[in-house]
Amino acid sequence: MFGFQRKKLELPDAQSALPGRATPISTAHQHFISERPLKGPYPDGSERAYFALGCYWGAERQFWQIPGVWVTAVGNIAGITPNPTYEEVCSGLTGHAEAVLVVYDPAEVGYQQLLKVFWESHDPTQGMRQGNDVGTQYRSGLYWTTPEQEAAAQVSREAYQAALSARGLASITTQILQAPEFYFAEAYHQQYLAKNPNGYCGLGGTGVTCPEGLKIEAAQ
Numbered sequence: 001m002f003g004f005q006r007k008k009l010e011l012p013d014a015q016s017a018l019p020g021r022a023t024p025i026s027t028a029h030q031h032f033i034s035e036r037p038l039k040g041p042y043p044d045g046s047e048r049a050y051f052a053l054g055c056y057w058g059a060e061r062q063f064w065q066i067p068g069v070w071v072t073a074v075g076n077i078a079g080i081t082p083n084p085t086y087e088e089v090c091s092g093l094t095g096h097a098e099a100v101l102v103v104y105d106p107a108e109v110g111y112q113q114l115l116k117v118f119w120e121s122h123d124p125t126q127g128m129r130q131g132n133d134v135g136t137q138y139r140s141g142l143y144w145t146t147p148e149q150e151a152a153a154q155v156s157r158e159a160y161q162a163a164l165s166a167r168g169l170a171s172i173t174t175q176i177l178q179a180p181e182f183y184f185a186e187a188y189h190q191q192y193l194a195k196n197p198n199g200y201c202g203l204g205g206t207g208v209t210c211p212e213g214l215k216i217e218a219a220q
Helices: 056-064 086-090 111-120 147-166
Strands: 047-053 069-077 097-104 140-144 175-178 182-184
Touching (some): 047 056, 047 111, 097 111, 097 140, 097 182, 111 147, 140 147, 147 175
Parallel strands (some): 140 175
Antiparallel strands (some): 047 097, 047 140, 069 097
């Protein structure tokens, strides 16, 4: 989200990754807008999903505005270094992607609706960047927590790729994985654009609509 001299475009291996630390870094306890707990407890019946679509400041705002989303938080996922700081992630030596935790009520908002917001809010064809934000931490990723989410993510990627290809756009580079550990970012990053309404947001979509009403068959 800011310009850094070192912009690594390849993920580190375990030998080159930073060591990190054994204890979590300090973060906020409550959501700046709703005052709900960032780390739970979450309501019975709620589900968690993780989305990486570039700078997490703007990405989080896309999701906290959705009815049925109970709480959101920003952090780092799918890397090697335990409990990384923001500066460490920006070095490219932790392997993490900037991501948003979305806790939602599936009775009010479906995962497919969240996927539609995800695909349309960024350009998932750009690899290790998002617009002017360059680096491995800005890669696109879907990190699922249930077999149903995995199936929906795979089907939606295929459908959105077809829509992108029809417009002559490139192949999707989005990483789809079972959610590994999510490390909460520092307090000042949480709901950053609510605290700083004129703050930086580098997100920009392709202008291609994600198809709705996809037929999803849950993994058996």
